[in-house]
Amino acid sequence: MYGTPWSDGVGGVSQRPIKPGESFRHKWTATQYGSYWYHAHEKIQMEDGLMGAIVIHPRKDIPKPFAWISTDSKAQAAMIRAEQKVTPLLLSDFRHTTSIETWDITLKAGFELPCFDSVLINGMGSARCRSADEITSLLSPEQVFFLQTFNSSMTDKA
Numbered sequence: 001m002y003g004t005p006w007s008d009g010v011g012g013v014s015q016r017p018i019k020p021g022e023s024f025r026h027k028w029t030a031t032q033y034g035s036y037w038y039h040a041h042e043k044i045q046m047e048d049g050l051m052g053a054i055v056i057h058p059r060k061d062i063p064k065p066f067a068w069i070s071t072d073s074k075a076q077a078a079m080i081r082a083e084q085k086v087t088p089l090l091l092s093d094f095r096h097t098t099s100i101e102t103w104d105i106t107l108k109a110g111f112e113l114p115c116f117d118s119v120l121i122n123g124m125g126s127a128r129c130r131s132a133d134e135i136t137s138l139l140s141p142e143q144v145f146f147l148q149t150f151n152s153s154m155t156d157k158a
Contacts, residue, residue: 002028002029004028007028033056033057033059033062035053035086036053037051037053038054044100045099047099051090051092052090064076064083066079066080088122089121092120094117094118095116096118096129135154136153
C-alpha cells in the first residue's frame with residue numbers, strides 16, 4: 001500500500017464509503033513480495049467473510065536467499081518449488097450467525113460477544129456446538145448463583 005494509504009482505511013474516516021451497488025478500484029504498485037491478506041474495515045463485512053489472501057511473487061531477476069538457508073542443492077530446489085507454488089494459510093474466526101444476527105444478540109446482551117463457534121483454515125472448519133443444558137452442567141456454583149440471582153439462564157451461545 002506504499003504511497004496510497006488513503007485507500008486502506010475505514011469508510012467515512014480515511015476514505016469515502018463505497019455505496020451499495022457501487023465499486024471501488026484500488027490501483028497500487030507492489031514494492032515487496034510475500035504473502036499478505038486483505039480484509040474489510042466495516043464490522044459486518046469482515047465478520048461475514050470479506051477477506052482473503054494475496055500472494056505477490058518476486059521478479060525473476062531477484063536473487064534467492066535459499067543458499068543462505070541451506071547448502072544442500074535438493075533443499076534449495078525444494079524451496080524454489082515451494083516459492084513458486086505458494087499455498088496461503090488463512091486462519092479466521094467464525095460464528096454460525098450472520099453479522100446482523102450477532103449485532104442483534106450483542107445489543108440485547110449489552111456487551112460484545114466474545115464467543116466464536118469455530119476457527120476456519122482457508123475457509124474450512126468444523127464446530128462443536130454445545131446445548132444450553134450441557135453448558136449449564138459445566139457452570140461453577142458461583143456462576144449458578146449469579147444466574148439464579150438475576151433470574152437468568154445460559155443459552156447455546158452461553
